[in-house]
Amino acid sequence: MAVHSKHPVSAPPAPPLRETTGHLLMRAWCIFVLFLALSGTAWVHAFGNVVAGAVAIAGGIVTVVLWFVVRPPVQWRRLPWFVVGYLGWATASILWSAWPATTALTLLLLWITTIQALFIASALTWRELVAAAASALKWVMALSIAFELWVSTFIGAPILPGFVVGKADDAIEYWSRDNLFDGGRLQGIMGNANLLGPVALLAIIVFSIRLVAGAPRRIPLAIWIGLSAYLFYRASSATAYLAAVAVLVVLGTVLLMRTATRPGARTKYYVIYAAIGVGGGLTLWLLRDEIFTALGRSADLTGREAIWADVLGRATERPFAGWGYATPWAPWDPAFDGWITDHGQTVMQAHSMWIDTFMQLGIIGLVLLGLVYLAFVWRSWFFAVDRPRWDLRADRPYSPLTLLPTLFGAIVLVQGFAESNPLMLWGWAFLVMLGAKIKQSPHIGVGPAEQSAAIERGEPTKQGA
Incomplete structure (x- = not known):
């Protein structure tokens, strides 16, 4: 006679797994921190230097408190030590700084940005990190187009920082130039087309990676890519256009590298990659007049060569230790x-992160920064081209998420030639965040730094899953 078992094989029904409220709040904070870094000067234009500084400092304090509350797993031996070295040398420069007040203030911002980047890298998994970056970029893109639409529709005239409608002595002073409907360059909430262009390019990359990785809501993601591409085009930043070319070259090379099936098969691709890089650099230099004229810029990069000459002149007076950190x-x-003035306004950077670092921190700081970027490029490159492997299995599929660090590196290296922005805000934040994440979690979904967040969400975990 059949007997009904009281112990069925299948698991009893249970509600779907949900993230804890604390983890949701922590992730929301990470999105806000990334938005702060990406929006940059928008806070200064909207609320002034005092409020923007207070928000940055308060954000740093909250992140430090969260670090002690959440206690994310950190492998201290695997910190980005070249970043620590650069940070230490910049901090030490206050001892001989020619502008100690500026050094102290900008060092505080550097420390805050670095701590926040390290916290995000430690607290979020790779998938959460990319999703958080995408959410922050959506806010920047949406607010930029909404801001330009509001100015052109309801104000109908250029506006100055502080939402003031008035006549400026030079167009460079405007927060928005009311160009949405007349075909001119858009500046977004940052108030600068040269800041909007690279961020829009980063948004295209992040949204595309999410789309290829199979993220939900694919149609909205495609719309976000289209909006970012529109803002990228309307920003009309020559540096961003050159960065986009570099991104395409790097992406094509990485995808070719991934097709290699035997040792030595990548050699020919490295040769081609080097030839394209050297040839492209020589072409850009020899035909710079024609190229920059076609992009609507002067051959001296819109006056940058004169700025570089002045900064280098000061840098050579203190070539070893520099004049003191000020970024x-x-x-x-x-x-x-x-x-140094441009259109009657005091210039706030050397428009080259390498020349800026040489002037501020001397040859020693320049070497340390070079090591920071060399280590990042090296790790991010092999993070993208090497198949994930931590045991005998050698056929695991590549993840689209591994493309983000090396493509970001292409943007900031090109941007850093003609801008100092990679030394601060989102440029520095993403450099530290992605570099630290690669060292802490060299495989997506594997290791304590990846597993802990899954445990926090209540998900079952398995090493190597």
């Missing part, structure tokens, strides 16, 4: 006020 230059400091 960005404080326009109210007597050392910078009126030193």
